[in-house]
Amino acid sequence: MKINCIIVEDEPLAMARLRDYVHKLPLLNLVGTFENGEDAFTFLKCNDVDLVFLDINLGTFSGINLLESTRMDCQVIITTAYHEFALKGFELSVTDYLLKPFTFERFVMAVDKVVSRLGKIIHSEKKGIFVKTETRLDRVPLDEILYIEGMRDYRRIHTVRKKIMTLQTFTDFEKEIPAQIICRVHKSFMVSIDKIESIEKEKVKINNIFIPISITYRNSFMKVIRHS
DSSP states (O other), X not given: OOEEEEEEOOOHHHHHHHHHHHXXXXXXXXXXXXXXXXXXXXXXXXXXXXXXXXXXXXXXXXHHHHHHHSOOOSEEEEEESOGGGHHHHHHTTOSEEEXXXXXHHHHHHHHHHHHHHHTOOSSOOOOEEEEEOSSSEEEEEGGGEEEEEXXXXXXXXXXXXXXXXXXXOHHHHHHHSOTTTEEEEETTEEXXXXXXXXXXXXXXXXXTXXXXXXXXXXHHHHHHHHTO
16 A cells, blocks of 8 residues: 655755655655645646645745645645744644654654554554454454445444354444455445445445445545545
8 A cells, every 4th residue: 555645845955855755665655746836736636645745935825825725635744944834734634744854753753643544554454353253253354355234233244255243333343444445335334445346326336236335435435446
């Protein structure tokens, strides 16, 4: 899995240092660099990214202007030499605020916050979960799960080999499994992204079964699909 990111920075030395930091973390995939807010604004209107490294002082169109004028449906880490913008940044829901000059260690701490919010794991991907059944814990490999179905007080896990009934809640599963692997699409369903055969109107097809996509979960589901 990769976190697609862009850098918006008008100082060449700061841009070079930040680009070097990004390249040191294999999880980060740099898809663009911009020296001004206008070009970044144009790019973000047509492209989805997971993370923006954003300088504040960018000339006539500042980083704050970009945050206020763009529906930033992504994580934002502000990189600036000016601490006075910190409050404004957090009012605009930025993920972290890095004061220049910042160390690589501090940069990693900021990226860790992004990783936590996106539900992704830097060092290793989770391979399986333990599910509580009647009297035991069964290990279920994530790559065998087709979908999870809600049935009143129970959840039924449909795998390629069998079906498992558990009292564990959808909230339990959402906390334990990244949405990029198994995603909620309905109040009564979670689906394995890798097992999707097709998406047709408001339904997902898995193993010749059609699973509904509700309005509540459609936007978050489609964002996961775009970044898969």
